[in-house]
Amino acid sequence: MKQSFAIGIGGAAGQGVATPGDIFAKIFSRRGLHLNAYNAYQSIIRGGHTFLTIRTGPEKVTNMGDRLDLLIPLNQDAMDRHLRLLAAGAACIYNSDTIKPGVAAKGAELCPLPVSKLADITRNKVAQNTLAVGAGLSMMGIGFQALEQVLGEQFKKKGDAMVSENIAIARAGYDYAAANFRPFARPLPMTANRYAVLSGNTAMAMGGAAAGVKFYCAYPMSPSTGVLHWMAAHARKAGIMVRQVEDEIGVVNMTIGAAHAGVRSMCATSGGGFALMSEGLGLSAMMETPIVVIDCQRAGPSTGVPTKTEQGDLWQMLGAAFGDYPRAIAAPLDVGDCFKIIPEIFNIADRFQCPGIVLCDLLLAEGRLSVDPKDLDFAPVVDRGELITTASSGPNGDSVYKRYKITQSGISPRAIPGVAGYTHTAASDEHDEDGVLISDEFTNPTKRRAMMEKRMRKVTGIAAAAPPPVLWGPRDADVILIGWGSTKGVIEETCEILTEEGISASQLQIRWLVPLHGDAILDILKDARHTMIVENNYSGQFARYLRSETSFVPDGYIRKYDGEPFMPHHIVEAVKEQLSGKSRLSVPAHEILV
Amino acid sequence: MATALAATNHVAMADLKGKVDPDWCPGCGDFGVLAAVQKALVELQIPNYNVVTISGIGCSSNFPGFINTYGMHTLHGRALAVATGVKLANHDLTVLVTGGDGDGFGIGGNHFVHSMRRNVDLLYIVMDNQIYGLTTGQTSPTSRVGMKTKSMPFGNIEAPVNPISLALAAGATFVARGFSAEQKHLTELIKQGIQHQGFSFLDVFSPCVTYNHDNTYQWFRPRVKKLEDDPAHDPADWMAAMGKALLWDEEIPIGKFFERTDLPTLHGAEPVLNAGPLVHADSQIPADVSRAFVEELM
Numbered sequence: 001m002k003q004s005f006a007i008g009i010g011g012a013a014g015q016g017v018a019t020p021g022d023i024f025a026k027i028f029s030r031r032g033l034h035l036n037a038y039n040a041y042q043s044i045i046r047g048g049h050t051f052l053t054i055r056t057g058p059e060k061v062t063n064m065g066d067r068l069d070l071l072i073p074l075n076q077d078a079m080d081r082h083l084r085l086l087a088a089g090a091a092c093i094y095n096s097d098t099i100k101p102g103v104a105a106k107g108a109e110l111c112p113l114p115v116s117k118l119a120d121i122t123r124n125k126v127a128q129n130t131l132a133v134g135a136g137l138s139m140m141g142i143g144f145q146a147l148e149q150v151l152g153e154q155f156k157k158k159g160d161a162m163v164s165e166n167i168a169i170a171r172a173g174y175d176y177a178a179a180n181f182r183p184f185a186r187p188l189p190m191t192a193n194r195y196a197v198l199s200g201n202t203a204m205a206m207g208g209a210a211a212g213v214k215f216y217c218a219y220p221m222s223p224s225t226g227v228l229h230w231m232a233a234h235a236r237k238a239g240i241m242v243r244q245v246e247d248e249i250g251v252v253n254m255t256i257g258a259a260h261a262g263v264r265s266m267c268a269t270s271g272g273g274f275a276l277m278s279e280g281l282g283l284s285a286m287m288e289t290p291i292v293v294i295d296c297q298r299a300g301p302s303t304g305v306p307t308k309t310e311q312g313d314l315w316q317m318l319g320a321a322f323g324d325y326p327r328a329i330a331a332p333l334d335v336g337d338c339f340k341i342i343p344e345i346f347n348i349a350d351r352f353q354c355p356g357i358v359l360c361d362l363l364l365a366e367g368r369l370s371v372d373p374k375d376l377d378f379a380p381v382v383d384r385g386e387l388i389t390t391a392s393s394g395p396n397g398d399s400v401y402k403r404y405k406i407t408q409s410g411i412s413p414r415a416i417p418g419v420a421g422y423t424h425t426a427a428s429d430e431h432d433e434d435g436v437l438i439s440d441e442f443t444n445p446t447k448r449r450a451m452m453e454k455r456m457r458k459v460t461g462i463a464a465a466a467p468p469p470v471l472w473g474p475r476d477a478d479v480i481l482i483g484w485g486s487t488k489g490v491i492e493e494t495c496e497i498l499t500e501e502g503i504s505a506s507q508l509q510i511r512w513l514v515p516l517h518g519d520a521i522l523d524i525l526k527d528a529r530h531t532m533i534v535e536n537n538y539s540g541q542f543a544r545y546l547r548s549e550t551s552f553v554p555d556g557y558i559r560k561y562d563g564e565p566f567m568p569h570h571i572v573e574a575v576k577e578q579l580s581g582k583s584r585l586s587v588p589a590h591e592i593l594v
Numbered sequence: 595m596a597t598a599l600a601a602t603n604h605v606a607m608a609d610l611k612g613k614v615d616p617d618w619c620p621g622c623g624d625f626g627v628l629a630a631v632q633k634a635l636v637e638l639q640i641p642n643y644n645v646v647t648i649s650g651i652g653c654s655s656n657f658p659g660f661i662n663t664y665g666m667h668t669l670h671g672r673a674l675a676v677a678t679g680v681k682l683a684n685h686d687l688t689v690l691v692t693g694g695d696g697d698g699f700g701i702g703g704n705h706f707v708h709s710m711r712r713n714v715d716l717l718y719i720v721m722d723n724q725i726y727g728l729t730t731g732q733t734s735p736t737s738r739v740g741m742k743t744k745s746m747p748f749g750n751i752e753a754p755v756n757p758i759s760l761a762l763a764a765g766a767t768f769v770a771r772g773f774s775a776e777q778k779h780l781t782e783l784i785k786q787g788i789q790h791q792g793f794s795f796l797d798v799f800s801p802c803v804t805y806n807h808d809n810t811y812q813w814f815r816p817r818v819k820k821l822e823d824d825p826a827h828d829p830a831d832w833m834a835a836m837g838k839a840l841l842w843d844e845e846i847p848i849g850k851f852f853e854r855t856d857l858p859t860l861h862g863a864e865p866v867l868n869a870g871p872l873v874h875a876d877s878q879i880p881a882d883v884s885r886a887f888v889e890e891l892m
Contacts, residue, residue, distance in 0.1 A: 030892075195892070197891055209879060209887070214683065214872040214873075214875055215679065215682060234887060235866055236865060237883050237886075237887075238879050238887075239866060239869070239879060241866050241872055243682070245708075246704050246707075246708040247704060249705075250672075250705055250708070251675075253672040253675035253676045253679070253705075254679035254682075255679060256668075257666075257676035257678060257679020257680040257681075257682075258679035258680065260666060260680060261680045261684045262683060262873040263683045263684075263872050263873050264877075265683070280672070283672075287666070287668075373888050373892070376888050378881070378887075379878060382877050382878075384877075389873075417643070417644075417646045417680070418644055418664075418684060418686065420641070423642055423643050425647075425664075425665030425667055426666050426667070427659070427665075427666075427667035428667060428668055428669055429667060435613075435665075436613050437667070
């Protein structure tokens with residue numbers, strides 16, 4: 001098994017869970033270690049309970065994992081909730097002035113810090129956090145210098161005095177642990193690699209900047225707001241117009257307006273905001289104005305659980321807006337893919353003049369991952385499709401220009417406003433080749449049919465433009481696990497664990513939901529010995545979709561809809577349960593109470 | 595290039611004639627608005643390819659199809675949101691938004707208010723007929739109390755919105771009212787609205803000859819009084835404009851209620867646009883900038 005080390009930091013919102021998390025993350029990534037961070041939190045600004053898991057290791061870390069090596073509870077509540085998660089070899093560092101320890105499992109070490117003796121808590125309210133970070137790093141066998149440097153950066157803005165005060169507190173924790181606590185058995189190594197650590201939201205925003213997005217707008221909605229925050233903070237340097245709009249209806253229509261005027265335009269929201277946008281999706285499709293909309297799924301329906309993850313919006317995406325129209329829907333597989341998928345889907349949206357939907361979820365949007373900076377490519381292929389931007393660049397011109405010219409591909413050259421000789425009206429009403437409405441006085445079944453067929457012919461082109469999925473692992477494995485989007489990492493690790501335990505397992509992870517490539521999927525699965533569909537929702541939305549498109553029915557289903565992501569052991573146990581014939585539907589229970 | 599063409603090519607009425615003739619009912623007030631917009635564009639010599647006419651849904655929202663400019667016939671109530679996107683992507687374009695009272699003050703009310711406070715640089719012409727026409731005659735947000743329609747057969751019990759006072763309150767920097775039957779006056783207001791830098795709101799009485807038997811040409815004619823004929827009216831005086839906005843029934847002012855030119859437009863306030871319209875910007879951001887974005891994360 002790969003070496004990995006996981007830290008859990010729990011406390012109330014506002015107690016400063018994020019800062020020690022950021023410090024650990026920075027130190028790990030600078031040591032060339034991979035990293036995955038997931039924050040389980042509640043929709044509350046002060047109070048409640050939040051639990052951050054940071055998992056690191058010299059090899060790829062794709063999910064939060066099963067095991068906690070170090071627990072840092074910042075209050076009694078966190079101690080009471082999580083101590084029971086620790087197994088032999090793990091440790092719990094806590095403030096012994098304010099927190100009573102519970103009973104730890106055999107072999108798990110309780111490490112009390114006499115905080116008021118080690119630091120002046122009247123001066124520094126978060127001294128316990130800094131002491132714990134120092135103590136933890138000491139037990140991990142990481143030199144103090146790394147921490148000193150990060151603290152220097154962290155508190156630089158607050159002045160030298162603040163920097164030295166925090167370094168002194170951290171040092172006290174570091175030295176106290178060295179003298180009093182047992183170090184972890186397997187120290188974390190260093191590698192020569194250097195990673196960028198970022199959230200899926202940051203990755204999608206940066207992917208947009210790389211794709212040449214010049215207009216971004218949004219209405220704040222968890223868990224998509226991080227895209228807006230990155231865009232807003234970097235807008236002026238990146239040359240992107242970023243607006244916060246009155247509602248998501250305004251958002252999608254403003255995005256369409258900017259796209260129509262000729263720039264790449266993007267917006268992001270969550271399920272509720274997306275519901276408001278759906279009429280706009282149809283407008284984008286009908287006017288053939290390409291836009292990209294990101295949906296960061298959270299647990300629904302309605303306001304649902306705003307801070308929890310789910311893959312429950314698939315059918316909303318498939319059915320968004322009335323009528324038939326071409327669309328592309330992609331679900332990024334991990335944080336790095338959140339970046340990569342944006343230029344890819346923009347090329348499809350632009351070429352086929354249709355809406356592109358990125359179906360992300362809270363797990364990726366707010367989770368953080370170490371990514372090789374080489375994978376953040378700011379010079380990707382940009383294909384704007386058949387776009388007329390100057391008076392001489394299009395075919396013919398003047399009076400013969402037909403915005404919705406009927407073509408074999410279904411793609412009609414698109415002139416942007418401001419170009420002489422190409423004036424036309426783009427309409428949400430059904431229209432003729434030259435843009436004239438046929439919906440009112442001139443309704444004409446022949447023309448309507450021709451225009452429907454013209455638009456829908458683009459579906460063939462879209463299918464060819466998006467690559468079909470591939471199987472990771474042998475076709476004749478004991479089990480093939482089928483997932484989509486964000487479950488890639490956890491299923492990958494599940495397959496490794498199962499294979500190590502003697503059950504060969506392969507993975508089919510779906511990235512393009514539309515086009516689905518049903519034939520390719522059926523071909524991959526035709527000799528499968530046992531198939532299970534893994535997804536984060538109640539009704540098996542992807543399973544139902546796959547069945548509707550291909551008639552394929554798997555042997556079993558593994559689902560989770562409690563708001564928390566899968567952990568590898570959830571799927572491992574479900575696979576074993578199903579292979580032994582005990583069940584066809586497994587719904588693992590989440591052990592971490594957050 | 596646009597400027598060069600404009601200088602050599604004279605813009606004539608014929609250039610602005612749409613691909614199809616309007617299908618409005620004979621006598622509809624919207625004909626007068628269309629003619630006035632075309633005249634204003636000719637008088638200002640704005641080439642048709644630099645104009646985007648954007649509408650929502652409704653009788654008057656069919657407007658973009660009847661004029662030869664770039665046009666967008668969007669969703670019910672959403673024209674202003676779309677228009678804001680167009681203007682921010684290419685602020686060299688002249689943006690006209692056309693629609694009706696139901697489209698703008700009913701379903702589009704939210705965007706109406708927010709577009710005004712943002713001072714988006716465009717002219718918004720509402721062809722206000724105090725009724726829903728295309729859905730065959732229901733009460734609109736500007737229908738008077740007591741008016742009988744198919745949706746309120748026993749008379750409207752809801753107070754109408756006052757578009758002029760609403761626009762003044764929401765921060766529109768140019769607020770005017772016209773009457774479709776007063777062509778010269780209306781054309782002048784449209785020209786001023788296009789030239790005004792910022793959000794120009796022009797509410798136009800555009801009688802519905804089919805469904806509104808209360809607010810007819812005959813009803814409006816004796817009541818409308820041009821503000822321009824009142825030597826005491828000062829369009830820079832917001833409080834006075836608000837006072838005029840509240841007049842109704844016996845005397846209904848038309849003309850320019852209010853204008854201020856000291857506030858930045860939305861596109862003027864955003865430094866991202868200092869280098870020119872985004873539509874002409876390089877797709878790729880400079881390598882040193884993107885490198886710095888990545889380094890922040892390390």
